[in-house]
Amino acid sequence: MSAETTTPATDNVSLYDVDNPAPVIEPPRARTKKTPKSTRTNFELYGWLFMRLSGVVLVVLVLGHLLIQLVLDGGVSKIGFAFVAGRWASPFWQAWDLIMLWLAMLHGANGLRTVINDYAERPKTRFWLKNLLYAATVFTVLLGTLVIFTFDPNIR
């Protein structure tokens, strides 16, 4: 017997013909008129990479911050204006706090952006939640930066 006769008859036979055409399947990621042009970048890739790079740096900066503020030398007991003045007298700790502020805020904002994208389903809700997030982020980063740069130990 030849191989041809053992081949199942249904193979290579189309279920569709001219009178019974196959349904048209849209490409799953087809771009529509509503698709913004700006999505044609690698923004999400850079965001993903930023989360990992900033995360490694933040592990050092934040855990060091927690160790100094909440663990060493009496824990929260010693914190006060004088303690802050003593630490910000050093450019090293000013730079530490400034880098920590910027990285933590951007890391947190990008994380919350992901959370909003995942759970806020209505376009309007997403739009407003993200704008609120961006406004709060810009405000907090600028305020914190201003405070670090303009800190005056002799304010009173």
Next chain:
Amino acid sequence: MPAGTLYRGREGMWSWVAHRVTGVLIFFFLFVHVLDTALVRVSPEAYDDVVATYKTPVVNVMEYGLVAAILFHALNGLRVIAVDFWSKGARYQKQMLWSVVTIWLVLMGGAFYPVLQHTLRTLFGS
């Protein structure tokens, strides 16, 4: 609904959930924390007043919770990086999670007295 069809995940899913929850909590704290620190630009008294709330027993316990959230997020974040960039990361993700949990428990035990000493001293004297 038929019984037993709800996906309850395993280590991978629950660590992802915990990473999200701790991340959101930390972000909200960070927002408040920058605002309270900004009071050093108002006056020493205004800043010391708000820091006084950080020294109350309830908020002190919340600080221990903050340490818990940050430590988990930090350790699990390193695990996520290992899963993404280490060639054997995905294969050992479960073992790495249990390592994270173990290190977290040890560090939380070590942080208990230092972080809560202000409250312990206030409530129990000396």
